[in-house]
Amino acid sequence: MHVAKPGLRALGIAESYSGREQSTLAGIVMRKDLRIDGAAFARVTVGGMDATDAVIGIVTDLARRDINLIMISGSVIAWYNIIDPAAVQDATGLPVIVTTYEESEGLAEDIRRHFPDDAGRLAAYQRLGDRTPIPLHTGYTLFIRPYGISHGDAAKVCNDFTHEGRVPEPLRVARLIARGLVRSSLCEVSP
Template sequence: MVKETHIKPEIRVLGIDDSPLVSDKIMIVGAIMRGGEWLEGVLRTDITRDGFDATVRLSEMICGSKHYGQIRAVMLNGITFGGFNIVDLRELYERTRLPVIVIMREMPDMEKIKEALKNLSDPEGRYEMITRAGNIIKVQTIKRGKPIFIQAYGIEAQDAANIVQATSIHSRIPEPIRVAHIIATGVILGESKKRA
């Protein structure tokens, strides 16, 4: 089922990223941005490193927020958090009823991912969750420079691309993801990293 999304210039988007992997408990940060320009809220939860709780913990964080009714789309910085704690896009959409857009700087190398998963419990199940996340499409977010890649669930691919382009203001990475990354790394490391 694809949710029809009316894209307003000041659409509220929740960007989600994880903190650096410094322990078995990984902090997740959500940044709610209006139109890619204004930070309106920050959310936080924790997941287990290489665990299986990312989808549930993210959905609880989103649905439990006072901002929930205003959020129109969720952006994830990749499909895996805290190492290989994989987000099930379909389940996240069904739990939150919000379109989900995955942001990737590069096209994922599926063979390398498959090899890395061999070191974890249930590698086949994890790989299947990654492969059913949907088609990967290329999106040009700034006039010059490298494109990014996205996956989308609960929203038409073109609408997802339009939201990504509308919120990519200062770099090729959408502001909700960039801001969530800055907060997550700054809190854990004491200083933020530039690259989301």
């Protein structure tokens, strides 16, 4: 993958958690020139462990060969439903960049407290490893976990896709669309 390629396409995936039994994921295909040219949706179980399959399902549903990489807003969504970015990369063959926006002490203790008998969930969280802070040209810091792409290339891609603030545009738009879907009557339509 050539990160400097002007036609680079990223699939940004973000959720809108509504406190229900399911949470909504939106996947938005965005070109490097910030034009949107695709969308897909999925649902995940709040407190479940189906987020990885849902992300892979979004890629499968799009059936596109021109997507160059996947950006995911957070690895832990929908009340500790953990996305396995390495599994997403293996299943899709695409590099994955997971982003978060603030420093934190981590979630291991929260997972132990809420899921005391779920060693698999804790292990899945621990496999995520550490996040790396990257400075953005906007003056903000973004925290990333890259899979199948170097830290340097991931940092360049994140900077190229960040217009303002700290959220790369594919993720910002995906989050807005997921929120809109949750708020609309379309959210009640069966998947």
